[in-house]
Amino acid sequence: MAHPTEMLAETVDQALRQRARRVVPGGMTGHLNAAALPVGYPQFFQRGDGCRLWDVDGREVIDFMCAWGPNLLGYRHPEVEAAAQAQAALGDCLNGPTPRFVELAETLVDTIAHADWVLFQKNGTDATTVALMVARAATGRRKVLAAQGSYHGAAPWCTPVPAGTTPEDRAHLIRFRYNDVASLEAAAAEAGPDLAAVLLAPIRHDLGIDQELPSPAFAQAARALCDRAGAALVLDEVRTGLRLNMPGSWEPLGIRPDLSAWSKAIANGHALAAVTGTDALRDAAGRIFTTGSFWAGGVAMAAGLATLAVARRDGLVVHLERIGSLFRQGLAEQAVALGIGIRQSGPVQMPLVLFDDDPAWEKGMVFCAEALRHGAYLHPKHNMFLSLAHTEADIAQALRATEAGLQAVRQRFGAG
Amino acid sequence: MAHPTEMLAETVDQALRQRARRVVPGGMTGHLNAAALPVGYPQFFQRGDGCRLWDVDGREVIDFMCAWGPNLLGYRHPEVEAAAQAQAALGDCLNGPTPRFVELAETLVDTIAHADWVLFQKNGTDATTVALMVARAATGRRKVLAAQGSYHGAAPWCTPVPAGTTPEDRAHLIRFRYNDVASLEAAAAEAGPDLAAVLLAPIRHDLGIDQELPSPAFAQAARALCDRAGAALVLDEVRTGLRLNMPGSWEPLGIRPDLSAWSKAIANGHALAAVTGTDALRDAAGRIFTTGSFWAGGVAMAAGLATLAVARRDGLVVHLERIGSLFRQGLAEQAVALGIGIRQSGPVQMPLVLFDDDPAWEKGMVFCAEALRHGAYLHPKHNMFLSLAHTEADIAQALRATEAGLQAVRQRFGAG
Numbered sequence: 020m021a022h023p024t025e026m027l028a029e030t031v032d033q034a035l036r037q038r039a040r041r042v043v044p045g046g047m048t049g050h051l052n053a054a055a056l057p058v059g060y061p062q063f064f065q066r067g068d069g070c071r072l073w074d075v076d077g078r079e080v081i082d083f084m085c086a087w088g089p090n091l092l093g094y095r096h097p098e099v100e101a102a103a104q105a106q107a108a109l110g111d112c113l114n115g116p117t118p119r120f121v122e123l124a125e126t127l128v129d130t131i132a133h134a135d136w137v138l139f140q141k142n143g144t145d146a147t148t149v150a151l152m153v154a155r156a157a158t159g160r161r162k163v164l165a166a167q168g169s170y171h172g173a174a175p176w177c178t179p180v181p182a183g184t185t186p187e188d189r190a191h192l193i194r195f196r197y198n199d200v201a202s203l204e205a206a207a208a209e210a211g212p213d214l215a216a217v218l219l220a221p222i223r224h225d226l227g228i229d230q231e232l233p234s235p236a237f238a239q240a241a242r243a244l245c246d247r248a249g250a251a252l253v254l255d256e257v258r259t260g261l262r263l264n265m266p267g268s269w270e271p272l273g274i275r276p277d278l279s280a281w282s283k284a285i286a287n288g289h290a291l292a293a294v295t296g297t298d299a300l301r302d303a304a305g306r307i308f309t310t311g312s313f314w315a316g317g318v319a320m321a322a323g324l325a326t327l328a329v330a331r332r333d334g335l336v337v338h339l340e341r342i343g344s345l346f347r348q349g350l351a352e353q354a355v356a357l358g359i360g361i362r363q364s365g366p367v368q369m370p371l372v373l374f375d376d377d378p379a380w381e382k383g384m385v386f387c388a389e390a391l392r393h394g395a396y397l398h399p400k401h402n403m404f405l406s407l408a409h410t411e412a413d414i415a416q417a418l419r420a421t422e423a424g425l426q427a428v429r430q431r432f433g434a435g
Numbered sequence: 436m437a438h439p440t441e442m443l444a445e446t447v448d449q450a451l452r453q454r455a456r457r458v459v460p461g462g463m464t465g466h467l468n469a470a471a472l473p474v475g476y477p478q479f480f481q482r483g484d485g486c487r488l489w490d491v492d493g494r495e496v497i498d499f500m501c502a503w504g505p506n507l508l509g510y511r512h513p514e515v516e517a518a519a520q521a522q523a524a525l526g527d528c529l530n531g532p533t534p535r536f537v538e539l540a541e542t543l544v545d546t547i548a549h550a551d552w553v554l555f556q557k558n559g560t561d562a563t564t565v566a567l568m569v570a571r572a573a574t575g576r577r578k579v580l581a582a583q584g585s586y587h588g589a590a591p592w593c594t595p596v597p598a599g600t601t602p603e604d605r606a607h608l609i610r611f612r613y614n615d616v617a618s619l620e621a622a623a624a625e626a627g628p629d630l631a632a633v634l635l636a637p638i639r640h641d642l643g644i645d646q647e648l649p650s651p652a653f654a655q656a657a658r659a660l661c662d663r664a665g666a667a668l669v670l671d672e673v674r675t676g677l678r679l680n681m682p683g684s685w686e687p688l689g690i691r692p693d694l695s696a697w698s699k700a701i702a703n704g705h706a707l708a709a710v711t712g713t714d715a716l717r718d719a720a721g722r723i724f725t726t727g728s729f730w731a732g733g734v735a736m737a738a739g740l741a742t743l744a745v746a747r748r749d750g751l752v753v754h755l756e757r758i759g760s761l762f763r764q765g766l767a768e769q770a771v772a773l774g775i776g777i778r779q780s781g782p783v784q785m786p787l788v789l790f791d792d793d794p795a796w797e798k799g800m801v802f803c804a805e806a807l808r809h810g811a812y813l814h815p816k817h818n819m820f821l822s823l824a825h826t827e828a829d830i831a832q833a834l835r836a837t838e839a840g841l842q843a844v845r846q847r848f849g850a851g
Binding site: 128145161173282 | 451454455457458459460461463464465466467469477478479480481482483484488491498500502503504505506510511516519520523524525526527528529530531532533534536537540541543544551552553554557558559560561564567568569570571572577589590591592594595596598599600601603604606607673698699704705706717718719720721722723724725726727728729730731732735812
């Protein structure tokens with residue numbers, strides 16, 4: 020006999036959630052947990068194609084989360100998938116790497132301005148962790164400065180939730196305020212001669228607050244501080260990588276890191292991460308021991324090669340800027356017309372829409388729930404992502420959904 | 436103009452190594468680095484099929500490393516790859532998991548005797564790390580006991596090389612001797628009321644020494660100690676999982692862990708890891724925050740479902756035991772006939788061949804180098820692996836290669 024609650028399932032998504040609750044703690048964990056999302060958001064997905072997703076109940080949406088970043092060129096991009104399949108027909112994890120390992124390392128070194136070498140991993144957290152290990156091995160020091168509220172992964176040293184971690188896991192992490200030179204300098208003073216690295220996201224993209232570009236003065240101060248202290252400047256490009264500027268998100272600022280951590284989009288959704296570094300840190304990078312059973316797998320590397328080639332050939336960043344500007348401008352006009360105060364911040368490639376006077380994101384939840392009903396999958400408090408597959412027609416269609424979303428906000432909360 | 440050393444490359448492998456040295460620290464890092472392997476071992480591979488590998492120079496070998504564990508059913512197993520491709524045609528990483536997530540969690544709970552729930556990750560190191568986080572969240576304690584020399588991953592808390600780590604990374608790790616109850620009890624006494632977990636490999640498979648099965652008394656003592664202390668018994672099944680006994684490597688001993696860490700073979704080479712646990716730890720597992728961009732990807736989970744189905748249908752463990760016994764017996768007879776002292780230890784599914792009076796593994800290196808020249812890829816000091824794809828004919832062919840290897844040892848070092 021079915022479990023009583025099972026009888027209540029009216030959708031495939033509900034039925035899967037009920038099954039999941041029996042065999043997975045809480046039914047789902049981590050950033051993909053739909054429990055914190057607006058009413059009506061699905062937990063489970065059937066398929067993806069380009070910029071579109073279908074949930075397990077067959078609802079089609081234009082997607083603005085891009086799998087939380089990995090989808091850079093479009094779901095199941097034909098050239099990326101063809102490259103992955105061609106490699107899969109040869110082999111993936113073998114007793115050593117395939118030639119794709121060398122080819123991708125060479126391509127990353129050619130693509131990324133500061134990169135003289137590459138180490139590969141699987142998770143973004145692997146990449147940030149390995150970058151700090153390289154910095155510590157190079158300097159023989161322990162302290163790392165990181166901004167308050169910045170997400171750098173979910174290992175014990177960096178997960179935003181302390182459950183299951185020990186105080187010692189983050190004994191050498193000193194926090195400062197992003198874009199605040201005095202705060203950064205104070206943290207460096209606290210580290211003193213034990214400063215190994217400054218770890219920074221290229222932009223501030225903390226959950227639920229406006230995104231911030233780094234001020235040039237702040238970026239310069241971080242670089243100068245590391246030079247002065249003999250510490251490594253580490254950019255966490257896991258979320259931003261390739262989308263803002265392919266040679267590196269801080270290249271337009273003229274500031275180069277010593278190490279960068281990459282993941283998410285570099286193989287268009289295939290599991291891959293990388294640390295890139297300068298020659299000065301090459302020896303240290305060769306002395307640490309980190310590895311994983313699947314880190315040299317050829318399929319994700321073939322996908323990465325195709326991703327970089329397509330991104331370059333098809334003018335990825337220019338496309339994302341154009342499409343992102345259309346979306347931002349359209350939303351801004353709708354908000355003005357309806358008299359609703361919204362804030363859009365950060366690069367247009369990574370949209371974020373927050374509402375004025377909305378400290379608990381209640382307006383955002385209503386906005387997103389209604390937009391979803393009209394076919395656009397948005398996020399009420401996390402930065403979103405665009406892909407090469409989003410067309411002007413997709414943006415126009417999504418803007419009809421956001422208009423419905425804004426009208427719902429106005430109906431529920433009034434103008435303002 | 437080509438770099439001078441490039442002109443020396445006589446093989447594709449050498450040419451790739453030279454290119455790799457420019458863009459990867461040391462040319463290769465981690466466990467797949469061929470620098471420590473015998474003369475003639477390739478670094479780069481072109482393809483795999485069943486139990487066979489082809490290096491980039493087209494040399495075919497019968498493989499006894501199975502990609503250091505992930506290859507359980509044979510490289511490019513047709514049913515596993517068909518399942519992976521069918522899922523890839525729908526989508527891999529989306530905004531949430533696919534139905535495969537629930538199906539695989541249910542299948543693992545059905546397969547693994549102690550498992551009431553599952554959390555998924557990508558790396559074996561993720562799984563051991565998450566298991567300890569669950570134990571710490573559940574107990575509110577910090578200390579973990581682990582055996583001297585046991586490999587549990589390559590994060591700062593466990594990597595065998597200290598470069599790039601801090602003393603605080605392993606502040607709460609207390610070591611004991613595997614299979615030594617008094618040593619385990621002493622470590623527990625040192626932890627006192629702060630004991631969160633005992634972390635154990637199901638067999639002792641440390642690099643370069645004979646493998647050891649756990650004594651029943653030791654396994655019982657570990658279980659009793661955890662029960663008494665209210666700590667979690669964690670089995671690291673990353674290397675052993677599914678090969679020795681599908682419901683769990685300690686099931687034949689009648690000892691069940693509270694948590695187990697799985698990876699390598701569970702999706703036949705597709706990147707996947709998992710932690711399984713008991714109901715008593717379900718709440719704690721839901722309270723920790725760990726996640727990764729690719730952890731819910733559907734393709735590896737589809738591969739995992741197919742892997743478990745094939746392993747069960749085709750009698751994986753029985754096959755591995757039969758094939759492994761043939762290999763062990765054949766080698767033993769060859770060694771006796773040639774008057775060479777070898778030791779074979781551990782389960783036959785995970786062969787290890789060490790030579791008497793060979794503290795620096797020099798005989799092992801000669802043995803493996805010659806066996807490779809005759810078409811068998813063995814390892815001189817790390818446990819090896821067998822797959823469902825190894826046939827009696829493959830073992831017979833490999834034994835001709837091991838005979839040549841043993842003769843080379845005798846020629847170089849004499850009998851004894």
